[in-house]
Amino acid sequence: MAKRSRQARRSQPQNVVATPVVETAPAGMAVEDAGLTDVRRKTVDFTQVYAYVYKEMRNVIIVTALMFAVMIGLSFVL
Numbered sequence: 001m002a003k004r005s006r007q008a009r010r011s012q013p014q015n016v017v018a019t020p021v022v023e024t025a026p027a028g029m030a031v032e033d034a035g036l037t038d039v040r041r042k043t044v045d046f047t048q049v050y051a052y053v054y055k056e057m058r059n060v061i062i063v064t065a066l067m068f069a070v071m072i073g074l075s076f077v078l
Helices: 006-011 051-077
Strands: none
Touching: none
């Protein structure tokens, strides 16, 4: 698999997986006093994160089709 360039990684926003982050209050302290009542969520746009996969799959399919055509052509020649 081809390695993504640094420029492509820098241009993409740094996203995290969409999982809730829940913090707990220290022992002996109420949740309201600790200020930990909100649940934060961030979403990830997988179409931007994995855009290189589509390009690589297209290249693999093209190479496979060419190799298959060469094999069929060689079967008639040899």
